[in-house]
Amino acid sequence: MKVPVMEVFGPTIQGEGMVIGQKTMFVRTGGCDYSCSWCDSSFTWDGTLRSQLMNVNEIIRKLEEVGGERFSHVTISGGNPALHKGIGELVEACHQKGWKVAIETQGSIWQNWMMLVDDVTISPKPPSSNMETDFEKLDYYIEQLTGHNVSLKVVVFNDQDFTYAKMIHKRYPSVPFFLQIGNNSVETDDNETLLSNLLNRYEWLIEKTTESVSMNNARVLPQLHTLLWGNKRGV
Amino acid sequence: MKVPVMEVFGPTIQGEGMVIGQKTMFVRTGGCDYSCSWCDSSFTWDGTLRSQLMNVNEIIRKLEEVGGERFSHVTISGGNPALHKGIGELVEACHQKGWKVAIETQGSIWQNWMMLVDDVTISPKPPSSNMETDFEKLDYYIEQLTGHNVSLKVVVFNDQDFTYAKMIHKRYPSVPFFLQIGNNSVETDDNETLLSNLLNRYEWLIEKTTESVSMNNARVLPQLHTLLWGNKRGV
Numbered sequence A, B: 001m002k003v004p005v006m007e008v009f010g011p012t013i014q015g016e017g018m019v020i021g022q023k024t025m026f027v028r029t030g031g032c033d034y035s036c037s038w039c040d041s042s043f044t045w046d047g048t049l050r051s052q053l054m055n056v057n058e059i060i061r062k063l064e065e066v067g068g069e070r071f072s073h074v075t076i077s078g079g080n081p082a083l084h085k086g087i088g089e090l091v092e093a094c095h096q097k098g099w100k101v102a103i104e105t106q107g108s109i110w111q112n113w114m115m116l117v118d119d120v121t122i123s124p125k126p127p128s129s130n131m132e133t134d135f136e137k138l139d140y141y142i143e144q145l146t147g148h149n150v151s152l153k154v155v156v157f158n159d160q161d162f163t164y165a166k167m168i169h170k171r172y173p174s175v176p177f178f179l180q181i182g183n184n185s186v187e188t189d190d191n192e193t194l195l196s197n198l199l200n201r202y203e204w205l206i207e208k209t210t211e212s213v214s215m216n217n218a219r220v221l222p223q224l225h226t227l228l229w230g231n232k233r234g235v
């Protein structure tokens, strides 16, 4: 089964979430059922770039071509990789190679292969995205993945998003919970200003979190790749 | 049993290691059996500041006084907290309050209470520290903590340190392994220069790691608190 692939790159580090810092390859799939106002990967779904339909063997070959022997971990990102049935085969093929697999999805579309993934990050989108969370679907996701290595991550841009994050954390108290500061200048190439803005905003989110009793068990993280490389792609 | 305490502060975030980003209180104990050349907490052992001998009730009261209800996680750092027998009681008292406990130690002194700690980071010191690793003690540490939530973390300043890190990772392949970029200007208060230096050096460490097949399963992290607040203490 073929999967639309936008880019294969690495090895680099995972810049965010539950396995932050992990040395990994990235496979970025095309297409998303959302269109978040601040999407930092809108090229995966807005038509500016074309994806390439690849079967699993081709993806594995590409991973080995780009990463050589210098990896044992693959992150599948998007877009929303959960759009694609074919990823189940890809996860299995990675496992056969001895590689671990991580994925990130907003939790809007379930696929049974999700159970095979080593680290699943579910990132429901807060109000600032202009998207609506389907809680029936999200409940089902969390239920299915109970006992798996799963985490929730909410990107926060403003107070309203923080309130949404609290609600999500309260709804699924036993799931490891990550807050991530949003990047509100995904277009700029002025890295110096971007860096100081991101750190200021990260500090703001830390303060909100330290003040909030309901966030006592949260983890608050930046996007390390953005601190390092700004909005550059494929690093 | 009393414990020499240098400072109690928070809630803030854990800036490094296996629970990076975690909202937590800090209890910093006095004293260290090492004297690393680049120690960023040398005030805990070089005599510039005095510690206060506190019993467990006093420490718990202090934590509640400083942190109110705004925490459920306590990090015990130093110095080397493993110098102090009394920390066992402290860990138990924290658990009774429903708080989780994390600790960091270089792995030179074993204490049985180490088994009670929720997240143990062992950070053997590389050559640039001018310290010598006692591998018999370190082997014993890792053996005792098998099955616990334990990780290894090596701070890297130069190529020689990186070689040491590879050796450690190879010796204990099943223990989650973290690389951390060293801060070689622990005295400066020029935060802007510090930040750009740290990010450059972090990028160097990422490159070393991505090039190295033996580091395929490593995680590479900066110290978030230093990126945010420079060398300021108690944040």
Ligand code: SF4
Binding pocket: A032, A033, A034, A035, A036, A038, A039, A040, A041, A042, A044, A078, A079, A080, A106, A125
């Ligand atoms: S769900 Fe993710 S990929 Fe899709 S639009 Fe939102 S941010 Fe972009």
Ligand code: SF4
Binding pocket: B032, B033, B034, B035, B036, B038, B039, B040, B041, B042, B044, B078, B079, B080, B106, B125
């Ligand atoms: S072991 Fe830690 S506290 Fe002790 S001297 Fe080294 S860096 Fe400082």
